Amino acid sequence: MIKIWKECPLRDLNSFHVEEHADCIIEFDQKEDLDTIFAEANEPSKWFVLGGGNNILFTQRFDGTLIKPVGKAITIKAQIDDSVIVEAEAGVEWDDLVEWSVSNNLWGMENLSLIPGSVGAAPVQNIGAYGAEAKDVIERVHCFNVSERRHRTLGNAECHFAYRDSIFKQALKGKVIITSVEFRLSKSPQPNLTYGDLSKEVEARGGTSLRNIRDAVCAIRRSKLPDTAVLGNAGSFFKNPIVNKSIGEELKAQYDNMPIYPLSESKCKLAAGWLIDKAGLKGFRKGRVGVHDKQALVLVNLGGATGGEVIDLAHEVQLVVKEKFGIEIEPEVNIL
Numbered sequence: 001m002i003k004i005w006k007e008c009p010l011r012d013l014n015s016f017h018v019e020e021h022a023d024c025i026i027e028f029d030q031k032e033d034l035d036t037i038f039a040e041a042n043e044p045s046k047w048f049v050l051g052g053g054n055n056i057l058f059t060q061r062f063d064g065t066l067i068k069p070v071g072k073a074i075t076i077k078a079q080i081d082d083s084v085i086v087e088a089e090a091g092v093e094w095d096d097l098v099e100w101s102v103s104n105n106l107w108g109m110e111n112l113s114l115i116p117g118s119v120g121a122a123p124v125q126n127i128g129a130y131g132a133e134a135k136d137v138i139e140r141v142h143c144f145n146v147s148e149r150r151h152r153t154l155g156n157a158e159c160h161f162a163y164r165d166s167i168f169k170q171a172l173k174g175k176v177i178i179t180s181v182e183f184r185l186s187k188s189p190q191p192n193l194t195y196g197d198l199s200k201e202v203e204a205r206g207g208t209s210l211r212n213i214r215d216a217v218c219a220i221r222r223s224k225l226p227d228t229a230v231l232g233n234a235g236s237f238f239k240n241p242i243v244n245k246s247i248g249e250e251l252k253a254q255y256d257n258m259p260i261y262p263l264s265e266s267k268c269k270l271a272a273g274w275l276i277d278k279a280g281l282k283g284f285r286k287g288r289v290g291v292h293d294k295q296a297l298v299l300v301n302l303g304g305a306t307g308g309e310v311i312d313l314a315h316e317v318q319l320v321v322k323e324k325f326g327i328e329i330e331p332e333v334n335i336l
């Protein structure tokens with residue numbers, strides 16, 4: 001079913017809770033609805049897909065149509081040996097799907113517990129946390145290509161997944177609407193406890209089980225990240241910078257406790273949160289916005305801020321980090 005809303009307030013549709021408006025929002029729950037919405041006669045001239053709004057910063061009115069998938073079906077498509085193929089529609093809450101997988105004893109998503117947002121957005125930036133990424137479990141992505149007016153399916157390799165990146169942020173950016181995602185989950189245990197304190201937290205809960213891993217991830221996340229209902233934010237505002245190994249090693253020689261993650265022969269990843277913290281900005285406030293006092297990677301709306309105020313703070317953070325370390329940090333958040 002298609003629902004159309006005009007002159008829409010966006011405050012409750014973005015996790016920063018900035019007060020902007022959109023000309024129009026169209027909700028749909030069947031992929032065939034998109035053939036109608038984008039039929040030649042009524043095609044919106046300017047459109048953007050809105051999931052849960054957890055990775056978007058509105059800096060002005062959106063003078064176009066926000067397309068919002070709201071289909072919430074989860075279906076088992078196939079069982080092949082140890083694997084189960086599960087299809088979830090784009091409007092399913094990501095964490096509801098993780099809870100569903102844990103309740104059904106299916107392994108693969110538990111480390112991605114409590115990441116806010118929709119299933120449809122998960123492949124876009126290849127969401128990741130606690131040593132896991134969505135790409136590890138995505139089998140294929142079903143989408144509607146607007147300019148071709150055609151439904152398409154992309155296999156995992158065709159999605160060009162990388163760190164917080166995919167074809168949906170590159171060649172297909174602004175061209176497709178993801179309608180559902182298929183995941184390959186495992187019936188047999190595949191615990192991934194390599195990241196940080198996860199293993200300790202799981203042990204403290206009585207040992208390695210799917211439920212204990214999910215509970216441990218949720219507890220760690222709740223202790224570190226501000227609740228968006230209380231303090232508007234979009235999680236990590238910046239991506240962890242990927243730099244040449246020689247630059248990483250030079251900095252490591254200067255700052256012994258700096259986290260550094262080798263990626264390849266020539267590249268390594270640095271922790272943007274550590275750089276911001278070390279630059280003295282953790283807890284820094286500027287009017288109605290600030291850098292979170294527990295997690296420097298998170299910029300927060302202290303109440304009533306505009307998207308522009310968040311952007312000004314982000315620029316200041318980028319500048320200070322660049323001056324201190326010579327490293328450029330880029331936003332992970334989509335700025336509109």
Ligand SMILES: Cc1cc2nc3c(=O)[nH]c(=O)nc-3n(C[C@H](O)[C@H](O)[C@H](O)COP(=O)(O)OP(=O)(O)OC[C@H]3O[C@@H](n4cnc5c(N)ncnc54)[C@H](O)[C@@H]3O)c2cc1C
Binds near residue numbers: 125
């Ligand atoms: C407190 C907090 C913690 C977070 N922690 C993490 C984390 O640990 N790891 C992580 O990776 N991210 C994290 N994020 C970011 C966020 O959860 C993810 O980016 C999530 O996938 C956003 O989902 P959404 O539905 O809200 O997408 P939106 O914010 O609505 O959209 C994000 C982007 O995806 C596009 N998009 C959304 N749905 C579709 C669709 N169906 N088809 C095509 N394009 C689409 C949008 O156009 C936009 O470009 C966090 C955010 C918050 C607020």
